Amino acid sequence: MPSGTDSTTDLLVVRGLRTTLRTPRGPLAVVDGADLRVPRRTTVGVVGESGSGKTMFARSLMNLLPAGAEVTAEELTFDDRELDPRRPPHRHFWGTEISMVFQDPMTALNPVRTVGAQICDPLRVHQGMGRGVARRRAAELLGHVGIPAPWSRLDQYPHELSGGMRQRVMIAVAISCEPKLLVADEPTTGLDVTVQRQILALLRRLKDEHGMAMLLISHDIALLADEVDQVGVMYAGQVVEHTDVAQIRGKAVRHRYTRALLQAHPDVNAPARTRLESIPGGPPDLLAMPEGCRFAARCEHAREICRATAPQPTRDPRTGAAFTCHFPHEPAEELV
Ligand SMILES: Nc1ncnc2c1ncn2[C@@H]1O[C@H](COP(=O)(O)OP(=O)(O)OP(=O)(O)O)[C@@H](O)[C@H]1O
């Protein structure tokens, strides 16, 4: 685990998380032994290619999974309390302890209810506010997330708002009960660059003001390099490296997959944003997972042992980074 992360400062500890979906093709382990820690008041980014399990990981924490899904974990601790991953946390947990901003605001917001009603609901249920007080607080929250003329927005429906405004409304709903952890799943996907920056700045401000921790999910490692304190790299349902962002910025990462991601972004410190797309090959089929390292088939450094045996988690004594790789990148190796 990266520096500054230990059991006394961790808000969330996830060890050996497994999420299995029931599908027509059989049980599908979409998260398969993932470990991640989120220290208090810290932003941890989660990066990985499409299909690596980022959304399923987040939804498993919230217990918002398709029917029939099974979740197990060796450890799942939140705010020093042990949670049972097989049992959904009680409703009061959502919103007040952990809250989530979803990948697609149009499906997450209810299209037939006004913005005001959707912000007032959690305030009335969790904080026991009366109608008038909740409405005043809802307008205040809309103002807080940068929506102009908030009172007039309360009676509008989601489809009457722009994509950026909808995303702000969803953030207002998510922070309304001041959660300790905000999970933001690709909160700026589909928004233009200017709005994207505004939303990220908003999340940063809210996090600082409320002392929240944040799990920020993205497929864009350059974006995360600007926004987060630590990065967890997901590959085929596992977190293959968890490191301080300094190692990402300095390209001093250890796992060969993280290294390949950075090579797909020649300048991680440049403002231009590009999508991850240049690692040859594709991730393994979830129904035919290889015995050894899951990245071996795409890794130019793979040897026999990589194909035969899954690497165990290792800790870099210098940086505290955790990674699972038989032949990790040595930061002294010449950067290509
Ligand atoms: N409802 C579902 N039924 C069956 N398989 C699913 C379902 N939802 C997701 N999956 C599969 O689970 C795996 C992980 O999906 P997930 O949505 O977590 O990926 P992701 O990393 O969030 O990708 P993206 O960057 O595209 O959002 C993928 O292989 C996906 O096809």
Ligand SMILES: [Mg+2]
């Ligand atoms: Mg996703």
